[in-house]
Amino acid sequence: MTGSLKILFVSPEVAPLAKTGGLADVAGSLPKALAMRGHEVRIVMPRYRQITEVDYLTDLPVEMDGSLETAIIRRASLPGTTPVPVYLIDNYKYFYRDGMYGYPDDDARFNFFCKAVLSLMPGIDFRPDVIHLNDWQTGPIALFLKVKHEDNPFYRHTATVFTIHNLQYQGHFPRETLRLMALGDEFFIPDRLEFYGKVNFMKAGLLYADLINTVSKKYALEIQTPELGEGLDGLLRKRAADLRGILNGIDYEEFNPATDPRIPVNYDVSTLERKKENKRALQQEMDLPAADVPLLALISRLVGQKGLDLLAAIMDPLLQQDVQFVLLGSGEDYYQRLFSEYKLKYRHKMAVKIGFDPDLAQRIYAGADIFLMPSRFEPCGLSQMISLRYGTVPVVRSTGGLEDTIVDFHRHPDRANGFSFLEYTPQALLQAVNRALNVYRTQPQEWRRLMERGMRADFSWSASAAQYENMYREALEKRRNAQIKVG
The missing domain is CATH 3.40.50.2000 (Glycogen Phosphorylase B;)
Known part of the structure; x- marks a missing residue:
């Protein structure tokens, strides 16, 4: 037909x-x-x-x-x-x-x-x-x-x-x-x-x-x-x-860092260095020091499906490193309180916004360096596609649509666009995050290639x-x- x-x-x-x-x-x-x-x-x-x-x-x-x-x-x-x-x-x-x-x-x-x-x-x-x-x-x-x-x-x-x-x-x-x-x-x-x-x-x-x-x-x-x-x-x-x-x-007209009116500074693959200006603006907005350290982010419903039990288990060893972390989402009271408490404990390293704010979400995609999705299961996932579009490198659990979209750097460096882990344990998540942080800190050219490969990918409709x-x-x-x- x-x-x-x-x-x-x-x-x-x-x-x-x-x-x-x-x-x-x-x-x-x-x-x-x-x-x-x-x-x-x-x-x-x-x-x-x-x-x-x-x-x-x-x-x-x-x-x-x-x-x-x-x-x-x-x-x-x-x-x-x-x-x-x-x-x-x-x-x-x-x-x-x-x-x-x-x-x-x-x-x-x-x-x-x-x-x-x-x-x-x-x-x-x-x-x-x-x-x-x-x-x-x-x-x-x-x-x-x-x-x-x-x-x-x-x-x-x-x-x-x-x-x-x-x-x-x-x-x-x-x-x-x-x-x-x-x-x-x-x-x-x-x-x-x-x-x-x-x-x-x-x-x-x-x-x-x-x-x-x-x-x-x-x-x-x-x-x-x-x-x-x-x-x-x-x-x-x-x-x-x-x-x-x-x-x-995802809608490549709506999610386009070159034209997105919701982010402070527009950029594309050829002007990728301007992404740093969005990072500085995000640090200022979220009351974080303007430091040149890896900025990790999570935008999610705060529910068990999203692997938040794994994230909660690694918050101390993660935030004891020289990093910053921004979280946006709402959901179960347990996770809302837990991450708000971590914000108080690491007030110069962590920012938390409880609620749904689509404009802030765009500024996070544009300003973050690393995007976390440690889901227990994920039918498809859109956030990893949006983060790729904005040159933010995902760290994901290899399940569902996350496995279908994210290629791990240490398994396939020639076509990688992020980092992934399979075993559903806090140790596996922390190891994947640390692998990403190590490449960010010690291999800037490879990190730049990861960002560019993600931005050039086509996950449009x-x-x-x-x-x-x-x-x-x-x-x-x-x-x-x-x-x-x-x-």
Whole structure:
């Protein structure tokens, strides 16, 4: 199949409209890259309270537990060379809240969202070739299409693709959730939605989508193991023939040190010495001495997945060296308090900002020398790509997308762009950091080559968008062949 496709991209968050993590960055970038390739792309997401600049489009009825509720449809667009329309499902009861997720009625909220998406498409007369679903909040759509809309001529030729951004978050709900979904008890079995006594929204996507993918080749293999399969490894092994790994990209227009308005001094590969001016500005902003020492950084959600237990275990031997360290993030209280205490202990070497500050993040990427990502697992990771783009050398654990993107200096010096370690121990992390510090201090020409190689690498969406396009066509072919067999 050739020619342009009609693609509906369904996501619970889309940057810059609403964001909690990397999914929003993907949802804000990939559709634009697909549109640039000539496809007709539209996005659907919930209208959360913080999204204000939207236009009213229409109202639609949505059946919920035997009664009709109203979905107010609003519209916005993603700016860019090829603007992408964004449809927002609005309902005061479900989405007018302080946060986006984590509520006791998330099953009702996203069941309503999924049903509204499928009602919206006929309402605006957009008949997608492919519906691209993202994470557990959208999983029921794949089920509804197969179970409730299989004979609906509007969706007869529509294929589904389901992307796992992080298998750890699955959407587990009580058995009663089936009633909200208008499904019978026959779906509460291990071969369907039942999962250790709960209804699992992620499982709905994994079972019923035509094709499944995750956000790096390595992670696609890891989630088929008991160690990282989060209880779904058996199902993923069964669907291994339908499972793909496609690396995420970053927006090279947004993340460009030569033009980024958020950093004090712009630079590129040919003016790399100007990066030092950003380092001085960052030291001043974070109240650190203007010293010519290695400046390490971490920008992250402060949760266990990110390897913070390893980092905590090496803070004393690390900060007793002649280094500085900047940390930006928020998350679990334990880590917020722990790193704040280290800031007090090493007040002339460590700076900590608890919270989410995207502008400060850019100044850290531009000003730091070394970027740390010691993750226990990492489906893809975007921060290591951004740090490479800004000439900041990553030190990462070799897992998931980090293994797919970072080449260790001491293993492959001719093509290296950073440093990595495999064993999940504090000693392995400290050894990798010390290797990086040694090259920084004693081999400045090699360090410069590492920086330049990272800045010249291409982790933009262009290659990944082409792979998604191929997967969409493959899903359509699979859907067509299945219909021929049934017919």
